[in-house]
Amino acid sequence: MASHPCALALGILVTLVAAPASSQERPVSGPFPASPPASPASPSPASPANPPPSPPAAPPPSPPSTLADEPLPGADHPEDPPEVPEVRSEIVVFPPPRPEPTSAPPPPPEGLPLTLRVAAAPPPAPPRTAKPPEHRGVWYGIDVGIANREELFVGLLQLALYANEPLHAYSALLLAVGNAPEHFVGGVELGLLNANTTFHGFLAVGLGHLSKQVYGVAQVDVLYGESRTFTGALSLAGVYHHDITFVGGLQLAPVNDGHNFTGLAQIGLANLAGHGEHNGVHEPEDLVFVGLAQVGLYNSHPGIFRGALQLGLVNYTHRVQTFAQLGLWNLLYEGSFQGGVQVGSWNATPDFSGALQLGLLNQVDHAFEGALQVSATLNLADERFRGLAQIAPVNLTEEIQGAQLGAFNSSSDHRGLQAGAINTTDDMRGIQIGLVNVARHLRGLQLGVLNIAYRGGLPVAPVLNLGL
Numbered sequence: 001m002a003s004h005p006c007a008l009a010l011g012i013l014v015t016l017v018a019a020p021a022s023s024q025e026r027p028v029s030g031p032f033p034a035s036p037p038a039s040p041a042s043p044s045p046a047s048p049a050n051p052p053p054s055p056p057a058a059p060p061p062s063p064p065s066t067l068a069d070e071p072l073p074g075a076d077h078p079e080d081p082p083e084v085p086e087v088r089s090e091i092v093v094f095p096p097p098r099p100e101p102t103s104a105p106p107p108p109p110e111g112l113p114l115t116l117r118v119a120a121a122p123p124p125a126p127p128r129t130a131k132p133p134e135h136r137g138v139w140y141g142i143d144v145g146i147a148n149r150e151e152l153f154v155g156l157l158q159l160a161l162y163a164n165e166p167l168h169a170y171s172a173l174l175l176a177v178g179n180a181p182e183h184f185v186g187g188v189e190l191g192l193l194n195a196n197t198t199f200h201g202f203l204a205v206g207l208g209h210l211s212k213q214v215y216g217v218a219q220v221d222v223l224y225g226e227s228r229t230f231t232g233a234l235s236l237a238g239v240y241h242h243d244i245t246f247v248g249g250l251q252l253a254p255v256n257d258g259h260n261f262t263g264l265a266q267i268g269l270a271n272l273a274g275h276g277e278h279n280g281v282h283e284p285e286d287l288v289f290v291g292l293a294q295v296g297l298y299n300s301h302p303g304i305f306r307g308a309l310q311l312g313l314v315n316y317t318h319r320v321q322t323f324a325q326l327g328l329w330n331l332l333y334e335g336s337f338q339g340g341v342q343v344g345s346w347n348a349t350p351d352f353s354g355a356l357q358l359g360l361l362n363q364v365d366h367a368f369e370g371a372l373q374v375s376a377t378l379n380l381a382d383e384r385f386r387g388l389a390q391i392a393p394v395n396l397t398e399e400i401q402g403a404q405l406g407a408f409n410s411s412s413d414h415r416g417l418q419a420g421a422i423n424t425t426d427d428m429r430g431i432q433i434g435l436v437n438v439a440r441h442l443r444g445l446q447l448g449v450l451n452i453a454y455r456g457g458l459p460v461a462p463v464l465n466l467g468l
Helices: 004-018
Strands: 138-148 152-164 168-179 183-237 240-252 255-267 288-295 298-332 337-391 394-442 445-455 460-466
Touching (some): 394 460
Parallel strands (some): 138 152, 168 183, 240 255, 255 288, 288 298
Antiparallel strands (some): 445 460
16 A cells, blocks of 8 residues: 555654653663553442452563564554544754854855945043142242142242242242242242243243243243243243244344244344244234344244334245335235335335335335335336336336336336336326337327327327327
C-alpha cells in the first residue's frame, strides 16, 4: 500500500508527543516494558469481595531493539491503517538566534549613490588655566621674601627674589625679578618685567613692561613696552613701544606705535601709529595724531595727522593737517593735504589745500586749491587747479583758474594765463603767450609766433590773435 510509510511516520510522531515525560526520557536503546492491556470498562474500587488483580509477571529480558522494532497501533493489520489525526506543532527558541556576522557587508548595487557619514570629533577639552596666586594678609614697612603676595602692602621697600605680586602696593620702591601688583601707587618700580593693571608712580624701569594704565613721569624699557593708556612725560624703549592712547611728552623708540597720540613728539626710526589695525577695525577718524612733530625715517599714520611737522624719508598718511610735511616721498591715500607746505621729491595726494607744493614731481588726483604748485619736472592736477600758478616744465590739468608757466602747458578749461613754449587749451578765457598757442574756443588774446583758434578769432594768425 502506497500510504503505509506515511502512516508509519505519523504514528511515530503521535507516539512521541502523546507519551509521558518519563517514557520520553528513556534511552532509545534500552528495553521497553510491556504495557498492560487496556480494559474496556473502568476498574471498580478495591474491596474484600473483589480483590485487586495481582500484577503480571515481568517478561523475560529481550534483546535491545530500536524504535523501528516497536509495534505501533494498527501495525497487525497493515491492510487497514488507523486514522491519524492532523497534528500541528511549533518549535519556539528563546531568545531568537542572532545572525552570524560576516566578514564584510555586501557591496551596494551599481548606480546607487553612496553616503559616507563621519562622526563628529568630540570637542576638545578646555585648557587648564593657572590659578591666580593667593593673596593673604597685610604688610607694613619693609617686606623681603621670595614671592610677596599680600593683599595690601604699605611701606618703604618690597624686595623679592622672584616676584612682588600684592593686590595693592603703596611703596617707595618695588624691586624684584618681576613686579606685578595689580595696583601700584608710589615711587619706583624696578624689575626685569613689570606688569600692572594700573601704575601711578614716578618711574617704571625694566626689560619689558605690560600695563593697562600708566600714569607717571617716565616709563623706561630696555626692550619692549606696552600699555593701553600712557599719561606721562616720557616713554622710552630700546626696541619697540606700543600705546593705544598716548598723552604726554615724548615717545622715543626705534619703533613707536600709538593709535591715538597727543603729545610733543614721536621720534623713532619707524613711527607706525596704529599701522595694520585700521582695516575693518578702526575708521580713520578714530586714529588721531595731535602733536608738535613726528620725526622718523618712515612715518605712517592711517588716520588724521594734526601737527606742526611731519619729517621723514617716507611719509605715508591718510590725511594731513600740518604746517609742513617734509620727506623724500610724501604719499597720502584716500585723504587730503591741508596745511602749509608739502616738500618732497615726489608728492602725491588725492586733494591739496595749502600754500605750496614743491617737489621734483607733484601729483594731485582731484583738486589743487592753494597758491603755488612748483615742480622740477611735472605738475599734475588731474581735475581742477585753483591758485596762483603751476610752474614746471610740464603743467597738466583739466580746469584751471590761475596761471600755467612752463615749457608745455595743457588744460581743458582755462581762465587766466598760459605762458610757455607751447600752450594748448580747449576753452581759453584769458591770455596765451608762447611760440605756439592753440585754443579751440578763444575768448581772449593770443600772443606768439603761431596762433591758432578754431572759434572766436582768426583760424591762424601770426603774432597776435584776438577772440571775442
